[in-house]
Amino acid sequence: METSSPIPFAPSTTIPLPLPGEVFLAGSQGLMPLAPHHCRNEAAELQSLLVRHPGLLPSRQINPDDPPRWLLIQEEMPVPDPTNGVDRWSLDVLFVDHLAIPTFVECKRMLDTRSRREVVAQMIEYAANGHHYWDAVDMRARAEKSLGSEALQSWITTHTAVSDPEAFFQQVQANLRDAKIRLIFFLEEAPPSLPSLVDFLNKQLNATEVLLVEARQYRMAEGAGAGLPQDQRIIVPRVFGYTEQARVAKRASRQEVVNAMGGGSTGGEEAFLAALAEGALPEATRTAIQTLLDAWSHTPEENQPYWKFLKTANLVLPHKQTKRNLIQLCADGAIGISFGYWNLECYPNSPPAMQDTFTRLVQQLQERCGWHFTAEQLKGYPYVKPDKWLAHTHTLIDIFNSL
Known part of the structure; x- marks a missing residue:
């Protein structure tokens, strides 16, 4: 990984x-x-x-x-x-x-x-x-x-x-x-x-x-x-x-x-899409990114997952009693997984919905994608490059929708 x-x-x-x-x-x-x-x-x-x-x-x-x-x-x-x-x-x-x-x-x-x-x-x-x-x-x-x-x-x-x-x-x-x-x-x-x-x-x-x-x-x-x-x-x-x-x-x-460092609050959807267009990404990567973007709303919706656009696209799960990002989709095609925002050791007083989400997320990424993370990564924000996640695009959508 x-x-x-x-x-x-x-x-x-x-x-x-x-x-x-x-x-x-x-x-x-x-x-x-x-x-x-x-x-x-x-x-x-x-x-x-x-x-x-x-x-x-x-x-x-x-x-x-x-x-x-x-x-x-x-x-x-x-x-x-x-x-x-x-x-x-x-x-x-x-x-x-x-x-x-x-x-x-x-x-x-x-x-x-x-x-x-x-x-x-x-x-x-x-x-x-x-x-x-x-x-x-x-x-x-x-x-x-x-x-x-x-x-x-x-x-x-x-x-x-x-x-x-x-x-x-x-x-x-x-x-x-x-x-x-x-x-x-x-x-x-x-x-x-x-x-x-x-x-x-x-x-x-x-x-x-x-x-x-x-x-x-x-x-x-x-x-x-x-x-x-x-x-x-x-x-x-x-x-x-x-x-x-x-x-x-x-x-x-x-x-x-x-x-x-690419994490500013400026940008938005147009800036993110423009960065995608300017990059020299393979067509398969562009298609997979668009598939992920099309899977959820691009505006905040109550109790529904949605994309929040900064200089990256950030998937938010408000129905889990939090507005913390679950994943971060970068213009270079990498996916960042925000374990650090969800890990129980980092947030021991997090609500039960968040605790359950974190546990099931890790389990399903292991079982369905074959991804295994170190203890340090489960406290942090590991990035997965396109060649590791493209084949799992629809599986990832199913996993995030099931949380």
Whole structure:
């Protein structure tokens, strides 16, 4: 198989923070208190932990409508000195997301006294200098080294609206040059002054997002939970700095990014059909696409599936108590399956109709089309190329109509 929601966050002062003895693990032994865990080794307990588990950057808090999917470029990313071009500093972690937005991350433990003005100045300096020295070729090579070329291709095909790594990294470079980037301070506990500083910066910068992710850690309190592993930790990440006011300030810039990646809200049916006409698709692919388009209404209908046209054609099932896309039909002939919008692990509180739909969709695609997806794909947005779905055109229509 080839693969290819905004929430206003309350200021930190309105959220009472847990105190020692206020966080518990409920189990067969009753309530076991958890104690705050303060990192001793910044690299091992924060930086490397984040590299292994990028989900600690809470995507749904950052953008509930379109949660970022993270791609590691490099840990300890070299940053050159602008005066001589020699690598002088290193950024803790450089990610990009599925919209090709470079994401700078600096990790600091609570006991590091630099977690205030110095770390903010340091981050801005990195962003300013990386802007001049990192390019598409360099970042792609580093991502391939971090992930492997095949895994990188799979990630781009699965999570983005493009299938060509070169095109994706050219957009990463363009966003970097235009300061359409994201700066994240990743701390186990933020000093009181930093959230307000980050919030101020975030409101002033129209293209650059500045966020603070506080990842508080807890472990089993001493003497509690006999027989249970004492080295396990609970990590609770939450985002500061992205108020509704900041979202409004960045709306135009972020829409430009979305449009550049082929996912903008502009377009419509005429634009989609025009893109189809301009493409050099084989006649069999054009016929199959038209068959799918003819199977459902092109305007919203109550309790009936319909196509919603952006720069892609998106099949919506309103009778399943959701307006989330089920599939995405692209102008290059690929079909994207929006498992990520329907997966129970991603949306555990989804209504029963959605849960049943997801289960039956996966089952029927396996049984009737012979398609099998990895656990990661079932949480994401895999793309199926035309040579894999053309023979199943009418079967797909039957499957979607039966949901």
